[in-house]
Amino acid sequence: MSTARRTGTARTIDLTLLVxxxxxxxxxMIPIVWVxxxxxxxxxxxxxxxxxxxxxxxxxxxYVNILKLATVPLWLMHSFIVAVSMTVxxxxxxxxxxxxxxxxxxxxxxxxxxxMIAGLMVPEQAVFIPLFTMFADxxxxxxxxxxxxxxxxxxxxxxxMTQFFRAVPRELEEAAELDHASHLKIFLKIMxxxxxxxxxxxxxxxxxxxxNDFLWPLISATRADMYTVxxxxxxxxxxxxxxxxxxxxxxxxxxxxxxIVILFLVFQRFIVAGVAMGAGK
Amino acid sequence: xxxxxxLTRMALATALAGSFASAASAADVNFLRFFGDCQTExxxxxxxxxxxxxxxxxxxxTNKFNAENKIGAKVITQTAEWGAFYDQLTxxxxxxxxxxxxxxxxxxxxxxxxxDLLTPLADGFKKAGIDTADFVPAxxxxxxxxxxxxxxxxxxxxxxxHVNMDLMTQAGLVNSDGSVKxxxxxxxxxxxxxxxxxxxxxxxxxxxxxxxxxxxxRLWESFMWQQGVDVLSADGKTATINSPEALKAAGLxxxxxxxxxxxxALDYPGAEQAFxxxxxxxxxxGTWGVDNYNAQAASGKAALKNYKVANxxxxxxxxKVWADSHMWVMPKDDKxxxxxxxxxxxxxxxxxxxxxxxxxTGHLSVRTSxxxxxxxxxxxxxxxxxxxxxxxTALPPVQNQRGVFNAMITDFNAMWLTGAAPADVLTxxxxxxxQILSRNR
Numbered sequence: 001m002s003t004a005r006r007t008g009t010a011r012t013i014d015l016t017l018l019v020x021x022x023x024x025x026x027x028x029m030i031p032i033v034w035v036x037x038x039x040x041x042x043x044x045x046x047x048x049x050x051x052x053x054x055x056x057x058x059x060x061x062x063y064v065n066i067l068k069l070a071t072v073p074l075w076l077m078h079s080f081i082v083a084v085s086m087t088v089x090x091x092x093x094x095x096x097x098x099x100x101x102x103x104x105x106x107x108x109x110x111x112x113x114x115x116m117i118a119g120l121m122v123p124e125q126a127v128f129i130p131l132f133t134m135f136a137d138x139x140x141x142x143x144x145x146x147x148x149x150x151x152x153x154x155x156x157x158x159x160x161m162t163q164f165f166r167a168v169p170r171e172l173e174e175a176a177e178l179d180h181a182s183h184l185k186i187f188l189k190i191m192x193x194x195x196x197x198x199x200x201x202x203x204x205x206x207x208x209x210x211x212n213d214f215l216w217p218l219i220s221a222t223r224a225d226m227y228t229v230x231x232x233x234x235x236x237x238x239x240x241x242x243x244x245x246x247x248x249x250x251x252x253x254x255x256x257x258x259x260i261v262i263l264f265l266v267f268q269r270f271i272v273a274g275v276a277m278g279a280g281k
Numbered sequence: 282x283x284x285x286x287x288l289t290r291m292a293l294a295t296a297l298a299g300s301f302a303s304a305a306s307a308a309d310v311n312f313l314r315f316f317g318d319c320q321t322e323x324x325x326x327x328x329x330x331x332x333x334x335x336x337x338x339x340x341x342x343t344n345k346f347n348a349e350n351k352i353g354a355k356v357i358t359q360t361a362e363w364g365a366f367y368d369q370l371t372x373x374x375x376x377x378x379x380x381x382x383x384x385x386x387x388x389x390x391x392x393x394x395x396x397d398l399l400t401p402l403a404d405g406f407k408k409a410g411i412d413t414a415d416f417v418p419a420x421x422x423x424x425x426x427x428x429x430x431x432x433x434x435x436x437x438x439x440x441x442x443h444v445n446m447d448l449m450t451q452a453g454l455v456n457s458d459g460s461v462k463x464x465x466x467x468x469x470x471x472x473x474x475x476x477x478x479x480x481x482x483x484x485x486x487x488x489x490x491x492x493x494x495x496x497x498x499r500l501w502e503s504f505m506w507q508q509g510v511d512v513l514s515a516d517g518k519t520a521t522i523n524s525p526e527a528l529k530a531a532g533l534x535x536x537x538x539x540x541x542x543x544x545x546a547l548d549y550p551g552a553e554q555a556f557x558x559x560x561x562x563x564x565x566x567g568t569w570g571v572d573n574y575n576a577q578a579a580s581g582k583a584a585l586k587n588y589k590v591a592n593x594x595x596x597x598x599x600x601k602v603w604a605d606s607h608m609w610v611m612p613k614d615d616k617x618x619x620x621x622x623x624x625x626x627x628x629x630x631x632x633x634x635x636x637x638x639x640x641x642t643g644h645l646s647v648r649t650s651x652x653x654x655x656x657x658x659x660x661x662x663x664x665x666x667x668x669x670x671x672x673x674t675a676l677p678p679v680q681n682q683r684g685v686f687n688a689m690i691t692d693f694n695a696m697w698l699t700g701a702a703p704a705d706v707l708t709x710x711x712x713x714x715x716q717i718l719s720r721n722r
Contacts, residue, residue, distance in 0.1 A: 044576075044577070044580070044582075045582075047550075047554070047573065047577065048554060048557050048577065048582065048583055049554060049558070064321075065321045068321040069318070069320060069321060070320075132372070132375065133375070136375035136376065139377070141372075141375065141376035142376055142377070142378065218362075218365050218368065218369055218372075219368060219369065219372040219376075220372070222369055222372050222373045222378055223359070223378050224359040224360070231362075234362035234365070235359075235360045235361050235362050236317055236318035236360060237317055237362060237363070238315075238316055238317030238334070238335060238336045238363075239316060239317070239335065239363045239569070240549070240569065241317070241363075242549065242550060243549055243550035243553050244573060245317070246550070
């Protein structure tokens with residue numbers, strides 16, 4: 001009897017959680033559905049009303065106008081190059097630095113770690129002007145290097161990987177040391193394989209950050225042929241686009257988000273695993 | 282096949298971009314502007330009469346210049362987002378691709394002119410045949426900084442009263458000649474508003490009241506100028522906000538909201554929607570909306586059917602109204618060749634010659650010869666607000682004018698968003714603006 005009651009209570013809790021999850025998921029989805037609906041409506045219609053989730057009257061014109069622009073593939077290519085390069089560089093630097101901080105002994109290790117952690121507290125905007133001037137002096141603006149380089153040293157990435165490597169059992173490393181394996185070999189063969197979920201999570205977040213980045217590309221890539229997709233799509237909007245060209249703005253938002261959505265769908269398993277791993281720690 | 286198409290387009294785009302970046306000839310004019318990109322709609326069009334809106338008209342004018350100029354000049358357009366435009370333009374001085382011609386608001390020009398970042402243009406205009414005597418005084422003043430001409434003024438975009446005549450008729454606020462009856466004193470403003478609300482059950486005024494567009498600050502500035510005082514001292518070094526005139530103007534705006542004559546919850550698109558959906562009698566917005574609202578009224582799909590435009594009424598004696606200008610400037614670049622300068626000036630001359638076309642956007646022409654022309658008068662509603670060109674007034678040309686404006690908005694909106702007293706708001710505005718002005722060189 002009591003077992004049956006317990007089962008009943010568990011079911012009620014499960015059901016409540018399920019309903020709550022569905023409600024939150026729907027609430028979370030509402031703005032996205034609204035954005036998509038507006039992107040499929042004519043601009044003149046949206047000037048009168050932005051309400052409603054069903055795009056009537058319906059049009060693909062906002063998307064067609066984006067796809068017709070000859071420069072859009074070029075902007076996509078720049079975003080892709082920048083996002084991939086930044087992701088690879090962040091993963092390489094964060095994992096090697098994380099391994100060093102977690103496992104190696106070297107002078108001033110603790111001080112350097114603290115300095116690295118202090119980097120978390122420096123807002124990005126605070127270093128903008130020195131960074132901009134530095135890259136101008138080097139003549140690097142309007143290049144991929146200028147778009148990638150300032151973003152490859154990511155303290156949170158190093159911190160994440162340091163914490164991860166600290167949790168890897170020491171015995172695995174000791175066994176390899178007995179076989180006279182070098183640090184590089186230990187890093188590549190022993191430490192990296194179990195860190196794939198952590199690296200995947202870090203890589204995905206870096207890619208998303210790089211893809212969505214706007215402010216730095218805006219001032220560094222000032223030539224239209226060097227725009228990334230975020231800056232490029234913003235540049236085609238007319239003045240007062242938020243009222244007179246809302247459908248176009250929303251279509252730009254959906255269009256620019258699509259690669260990220262696809263990425264999420266493909267790597268969903270890793271993202272969930274990565275976030276769960278982070279929560280577990 | 283799809284992959285092939287994509288790769289082909291990518292290669293084409295890369296080739297286009299390559300030509301953009303490296304094939305500059307002596308007569309190329311690199312043209313940086315906002316107003317959007319309409320290449321898909323107007324990429325090959327050279328007949329200006331076929332173009333509409335800011336983006337369409339400037340795109341087709343550029344195409345026409347490229348097709349018809351006899352000096353072999355080629356304008357290469359680069360668009361940038363409106364909100365971030367000046368950050369990007371500033372960045373070009375360091376990134377190395379300084380445009381030959383760029384758009385600039387009058388309210389921003391001092392930032393560039395006083396840092397010696399713009400090319401003086403008086404001699405160039407003389408050489409190119411641009412007659413500055415044809416510019417209306419307000420526009421010419423906007424193009425000058427410390428007695429030096431730095432810009433080709435292209436329009437005056439001012440605050441207007443956009444009117445729903447059906448609702449005004451219902452409220453009994455129409456004169457016997459069919460024109461809209463507008464107030465001429467603060468008391469009349471409120472009494473008319475109450476009459477409107479009573480007869481129609483709707484808001485008298487729709488205005489952006491929540492966001493950074495600051496329509497009510499522009500109206501308040503207009504009311505200050507109407508009383509013969511300014512917001513800043515003549516030398517632009519201090520704010521002159523804490524004055525009895527400012528209090529009178531702020532008090533009127535506070536009453537508009539306090540009496541429930543305007544909806545405090547509207548942002549910019551919300552105010553437009555309220556007007557188009559027949560929820561308010563008057564929309565306070567700029568010249569840039571005229572053609573859009575006219576098209577909406579004509580479409581038959583909006584509740585607004587009978588649309589008219591009026592100058593901002595003279596409430597405090599003098600006819601003055603807030604205005605800014607879109608202008609064309611030549612950013613300073615030591616590497617620019619004489620041929621490139623000539624080509625840029627030829628493009629500016631062409632734009633000036635076609636100033637009428639730009640006035641089709643709804644903005645006011647800056648040329649007296651255009652304003653007085655029959656073709657300008659024939660444009661929809663222009664006759665209803667032509668006087669605005671004479672009443673147009675702007676803040677003194679000081680650096681950080683946008684910063685001043687934004688600071689004023691934050692404090693001013695508190696009157697209806699948090700119920701702050703006008704006197705307290707003005708004190709806060711005085712402090713904020715003085716702080717910003719103190720940073721000027």
